Amino acid sequence: MSSVATGGGVRPTRRAVVLTTGLLLLFLLYSLAPTWFLIVSSTKNQTDLYSTFGLWFSSNHFGDNFQQIWQYHDGVFLRWIGNSILYSTLGALGSTFISLAAGYGMAKYAFRGRGVMFATVVGASLLPSALLAFPLYLVFAEIGLTNTIWAVLVPYFVNPFGVYLGKVYADSSVPDELMEAARIDGASELRIFFSVALRLMSTGGITIFMLDFIGIWNNFFLPLFMLNGERTFPVTLGLYSWLQQAQTARDMNTLVLTGSLLSIVPLAIFMFALQKYWRSGILMGSLK
Amino acid sequence: METSVSTLTRPPTAATDSPVRRSSPRRAGGRGAWKGLLFALPFLVGFLATYVVPIGFAFNQSLQEKKSSGLGFGPTQIVYTGFANFGSVLTDAAFWSSMARTLCFGTVQIAVMLGISLFLALLLDGVAARAVRFFRAGLLVPYVVPTVVSSLMWLFLYSPTGSPLHDMLARVDLDFDFFGGLNTYLSLGNLLTWQGIGFNMILISASLQALPRELYEAARLDGAREWRIAWSVKIPNITGILVLTGMFSLIGRLQLFAEPLLLRQIAPESINTDFTPMMEIYDKAFKAGNYQYAAAESLVLAVVTGILAFVFYRITNRKMS
Numbered sequence: 340m341s342s343v344a345t346g347g348g349v350r351p352t353r354r355a356v357v358l359t360t361g362l363l364l365l366f367l368l369y370s371l372a373p374t375w376f377l378i379v380s381s382t383k384n385q386t387d388l389y390s391t392f393g394l395w396f397s398s399n400h401f402g403d404n405f406q407q408i409w410q411y412h413d414g415v416f417l418r419w420i421g422n423s424i425l426y427s428t429l430g431a432l433g434s435t436f437i438s439l440a441a442g443y444g445m446a447k448y449a450f451r452g453r454g455v456m457f458a459t460v461v462g463a464s465l466l467p468s469a470l471l472a473f474p475l476y477l478v479f480a481e482i483g484l485t486n487t488i489w490a491v492l493v494p495y496f497v498n499p500f501g502v503y504l505g506k507v508y509a510d511s512s513v514p515d516e517l518m519e520a521a522r523i524d525g526a527s528e529l530r531i532f533f534s535v536a537l538r539l540m541s542t543g544g545i546t547i548f549m550l551d552f553i554g555i556w557n558n559f560f561l562p563l564f565m566l567n568g569e570r571t572f573p574v575t576l577g578l579y580s581w582l583q584q585a586q587t588a589r590d591m592n593t594l595v596l597t598g599s600l601l602s603i604v605p606l607a608i609f610m611f612a613l614q615k616y617w618r619s620g621i622l623m624g625s626l627k
Numbered sequence: 628m629e630t631s632v633s634t635l636t637r638p639p640t641a642a643t644d645s646p647v648r649r650s651s652p653r654r655a656g657g658r659g660a661w662k663g664l665l666f667a668l669p670f671l672v673g674f675l676a677t678y679v680v681p682i683g684f685a686f687n688q689s690l691q692e693k694k695s696s697g698l699g700f701g702p703t704q705i706v707y708t709g710f711a712n713f714g715s716v717l718t719d720a721a722f723w724s725s726m727a728r729t730l731c732f733g734t735v736q737i738a739v740m741l742g743i744s745l746f747l748a749l750l751l752d753g754v755a756a757r758a759v760r761f762f763r764a765g766l767l768v769p770y771v772v773p774t775v776v777s778s779l780m781w782l783f784l785y786s787p788t789g790s791p792l793h794d795m796l797a798r799v800d801l802d803f804d805f806f807g808g809l810n811t812y813l814s815l816g817n818l819l820t821w822q823g824i825g826f827n828m829i830l831i832s833a834s835l836q837a838l839p840r841e842l843y844e845a846a847r848l849d850g851a852r853e854w855r856i857a858w859s860v861k862i863p864n865i866t867g868i869l870v871l872t873g874m875f876s877l878i879g880r881l882q883l884f885a886e887p888l889l890l891r892q893i894a895p896e897s898i899n900t901d902f903t904p905m906m907e908i909y910d911k912a913f914k915a916g917n918y919q920y921a922a923a924e925s926l927v928l929a930v931v932t933g934i935l936a937f938v939f940y941r942i943t944n945r946k947m948s
Contacts, residue, residue, distance in 0.1 A: 393791030448663020
């Protein structure tokens with residue numbers, strides 16, 4: 340199994356190479372087949388969906404399905420996609436900014452209580468956010484904010500793990516000497532943060548933004564708890580509501596399948612565009 | 628999948644806050660150090676609003692109960708009943724069995740998932756660089772698919788009508804019920820494993836690449852076979868990371884919710900409303916309308932999660948020191 344990449348002493352046997360590649364291809368098939376099924380299904384009408392083999396095409400009805408989705412409830416699907424983009428963008432922007440500021444504050448200023456704050460941040464980032472969904476709902480219901488955009492945005496803004504990353508980035512990318520020099524030049528602390536530090540932490544900022552964006556796009560339980568008007572749904576919740584209807588109205592199935600496929604597209608484009616950052620982001624989030 | 632990024636993260640270690648870093652310009656008590664608090668203020672206020680207050684509020688709610696006056700015909704009113712709700716939750720067999728079910732299932736599923744990820748990472752370690760890039764991209768596709776969508780895809784694949792999986796099984800005369808008895812766990816486990824193997828493979832790959840080459844170069848020169856090197860050199864050196872990833876994935880699993888909730892749509896008799904603790908809380912709150920009891924359950928689940936996280940954190944720190 341040794342190869343060019345490892346430059347090992349022993350040449351790989353032909354059989355080993357075939358075996359390795361074969362096994363990898365098998366798992367590749369496993370990883371791709373369900374998505375393939377989704378693509379194929381989105382081209383089928385209701386009858387073909389149940390009467391033809393699921394992993395291969397029959398006559399193409401993608402256009403009809405597409406049109407049906409667009410027309411359903413005055414284009415509610417487009418609205419859901421729009422909501423997802425809105426929640427993810429605003430939520431991730433807010434969270435990134437708050438995280439960078441807090442991380443920078445913790446890394447660069449030895450204020451009283453910094454240790455306690457750091458411990459809290461670490462402790463809170465170990466807890467999955469789903470835990471708080473119901474208590475959050477209770478509070479938001481009490482102050483009458485459920486079913487508004489704030490009910491999903493405000494909880495997204497507060498991300499202890501982002502703060503932890505912010506601190507790591509501030510530690511490693513903002514030199515103390517530079518801050519000292521700016522102070523001597525008469526810059527205020529706020530000015531230093533906005534025009535020096537933020538720029539230096541931009542790579543870290545993009546990574547935090549991206550992790551947040553993906554997390555919010557995929558989030559399901561918070562909107563499920565907080566929102567109940569169809570027009571406020573993000574696309575994940577919208578698809579769930581279609582699925583529920585599909586259990587009694589079978590012709591919803593083509594909508595669910597085509598909608599699922601369409602809902603992946605914006606996220607895929609986003610991840611593709613930020614490819615460079617998300618690999619480092621995954622590793623940052625897991626190995627640091 | 629939303630939780631995967633945060634749950635797979637390692638607990639930050641003391642190393643990131645080393646004494647060298649402490650000598651930053653604004654020392655403790657130094658002039659202007661308090662300005663750091665200003666930068667942290669938005670977060671601290673948010674933390675208060677979305678962590679501290681909700682927990683306090685939920686605690687307050689959990690001390691109350693909805694009681695109807697008279698013979699149950701009168702208007703209901705909310706009264707404080709002390710720890711009565713907690714007493715009921717602590718002896719609630721359905722709640723604790725959902726907890727035990729999720730933990731047992733999670734342990735097995737995570738072990739299988741990490742096993743496959745490790746296997747794939749080791750395979751990737753042995754193919755040419757160009758092929759690595761190709762396989763890695765393909766194997767990561769499930770990570771890009773949102774949880775709800777991947778649950779939907781597998782839901783259609785598992786459903787008895789119109790599923791190519793059933794068609795293929797029928798061709799070899801196999802009639803497999805994806806939600807019959809223990810098969811439910813297989814189906815759910817397959818869905819979660821499918822979502823997670825690519826992501827975890829990347830993590831394991833990275834730690835394999837971080838191993839010093841000398842570790843196994845010597846063994847290779849001695850003529851050791853590759854599988855032998857993998858088994859006795861590579862795997863023992865990354866066991867720590869595997870255990871860590873596994874433990875924190877398990878904490879995430881305890882909050883399992885979206886996947887079983889979606890699969891329940893076609894298998895309501897195999898996946899009950901109290902299948903996982905979060906499903907039970909959701910059901911109690913929004914179907915039964917008992918907010919007070921759901922609040923108590925949420926807090927108990929939070930405490931159990933906290934204890935697990937604390938124990939795991941201690942185990943890890945001991946291993947590292």
